Amino acid sequence: MKKISLGKLDVSRIGLGCMSMSGVYTGGGTDDAESIRTIHRALDLGVTFIDTAEVYGPYKNEELVGRALAGRRDQVVLATKFGYLSHGSDGQYIRQFDSSPANIRICVEGSLKRLRTDHIDLYYQHRMDPRTPVEDVVGTMSDLVTEGKIRHIGLSESSPEAIRRAQAVHPITALQSEYSLWSREPEAEILPLLRELGIGFVAYSPLGRGFLTGTIRSTGTMDSDDFRAKNPRFTGDNFKKNLGIVDEVGSIARDVGATPAQVAIAWLLAQGNDIAPIPGTKRVSRLEENAAADGLTLTAEQLSRLSEISPAAGDRYTDMQHLTA
Template identity: 50%
Template sequence: MAKVGRMKLGSQGLEVSQQGLGCMGMSAYYGPPKPEPDMVALIHHAVQSGVTFLDTSDVYGPHTNEILIGKALKGGVREKVELATKFGISISDDGNFENRGDPSYVRAACEGSLKRLGIDCIDLYYQHRIDNRVPIEITIGELKKLVEEGKIKYIGLSEASASTIRRAHAVHPITAVQLEWSLWSRDVEENIIPTCRELGIGIVAYSPLGRGFLSSGTKILENLSEDDFRQNLPRFQPENLEKNKTIFERVNEMAAKKGCTPSQLALAWVHQQGNDVCPIPGTTKVENFNQNIGALSVKLTPQEMTELKSFAAADAVKGDRYTGNLSTWKNSDTPPLSSWKAV
C-alpha cells in the first residue's frame, strides 16, 4: 500500500495527512446510511493507513455523521486524527435549507458539534456555506472568539468567493478553503485558488472524483439508490451524461496506459496541483479507500497533466455542479460590515 505522507495545511501550523477522508456518504445524501460498525472499522483502517484528516459536517444526517465519527474516535483514536467539521447550513422543520452565519448560530452550532463528537476542541472548523445576509467579518469575529476560548484550533471556509476569503482573512487567519476541484470542476482555478495561494491558505478539494463519475463513468447510475442526491444533479441527467461519457472514456484510456485505475489517475491529477492541496475523497468501502491511497504512487508528467486537463475542458463538461436552489460560492459574497445591525 502506498505510503501516506504529511503536509502543512495553510500557514498557521496545522499539519494533516496528504489525503483526507470525506465521511459524508457514510451517513447521508449518497443513499441510505451504511452500517455503523462497518463505517467505524473503515475509519479505523484509514487512520492505521496514515489517512488521519477526517471531514464531516453537522448537516450530514443531519447530525448522524458527527455522532458516528464521535464513536470512531473513542479508545485513543482522537489523538491520532485531525478533525474537520462544518456549520452554516440550517435545516428547518419543513426540510428547507438556510445558510446561517449570525454569531448566536455559530456558537450554538459549535457547542452542538463538540457534544456530538464527544471532544473538547475541533481542529478545523469551516463555515460550510456563506450566509449572504451577514457580513463575513461578523461570522469570523465569533469564530475568532471560539479560537480564543479553545473550542476550535483553526478556521476554514467552504465554497467562498475570493472577496469573501480576503475579508475573512483580514479578521482572523483562514487556514483552509474547501472547494469542489476535480478534472471536471475547475471554475475555482480562475480566482479562488490564486487568492488562497496569495494569502497562504491551504486548499481542501472535495469530490475530487467527480462524485464517483471519474471512477466508473455512466455505470455509476446503475448503483444509485432513489434517495441518492446525485440523481438530481445536472451533470448526471441523461442528456448531459451522454456527452460527459466521453470524458470518462478518455481518462479510462490513459489510466490503462499508465497501469492504474481511472479514479487513481483523476485523484493523482488533483494531488499534483500543488503541495498546498489536500483532496478528501469519500468512500464507504475499504477496497475503494485502498485504491484511493494508491493514487499517491501515480506520477504524471507535465504533458500528461495538460492532456488530462484537455479531456475535461470547460466547454466539454455538460451541466452545472449543482441544481439552482443550492447556494454555492458563485453567490456567496456578503454585505459590507457597515450594513450590519445585530438582531
C-alpha cells in the same frame, strides 16, 4: 502517506470525507460497522484528515465519527462545519443558512459533544449566510480559537471578496470547494487568491461524485433517492458528453496500471502541495484504492493530457452559490 500544509496546519495530503457514511446524497442504506472500519483503516494508512459536518444526518455523521475516533482522537486532524442549520432555543432546528454569532455558539457546542472532543482542528463555515456579514462570522470564530474550542478557521464555497474580507479579520487556514477534473472552476480566481494569501485548498468531490471512477455508465443503476439522479451532469446529453472525460481518464489509468480513481486523485495532487483532496467513501476497499494514489506519479505528458480535458457539461447543483455576506 505524505503530508502537506494548509496554511499553518499540517494534514495528510489525502483526507477522508465521511458524508456518505450517513446516507447523505448517494442514496442507499448505511452500515455503521463498515464505516467505522473504514475510518480505522484510514488512520492505519496515514489518512488522518477526517471531514464531517453537523448537517450530515443531521448530526448522525458527527456522532459516527465521534464513536470511530474513541481512543484515537490524537491521531487525526478533525474538521467539521456549521451554517446549514438554524437552531432554536427549544433545541429544534430548521434547514436554512444561519451563521449568526448566537447560532455559531450553539453549533460548536453540539459538534464538540457529538465528536467527543474538547476541540475541533478545522472549523468551516459551510456556506455563506447572506444575512450575516463575514466579518461577524469570522470574528466569532476567532473568539472560539482564543477559547481553545477550535484551532483553525475554514470557509467553504466562498467568493473571492468574502475570502479577502474574512482574512482581514483572522487568518483563514483553508477553503473547501469542489475541484476535480470535471469541476475546474477554482482555477480561474480562487486558487491564485488563496496562494496570494497563504490559504490552503481542500477539494471535495475529487472523483466527480463517483463519475470519474468509471463505474457509472448509466443513470439507471442509481437508487431513486440518489442525489445524482437529478444532477444536471448526470442527465441527458450532459451525461453522454461527460463519459468522454471518464474514457480519457480510463485510458491513462490503463497505461499506468492504476484505477481511474487513482489517476483522478493523482492529477489533483499534482496541482500543488497546498491542495488536499478528501474523497468520500464508506467502504474499506474504496478507501484503500483512493489512498494508493499517494504513491502514483503521472508523467508531464499524462498530466497535460488530463488538464486539456474539457470540464464537465452541465451545472453543479444549485445550492452552491458564491454568496457574499
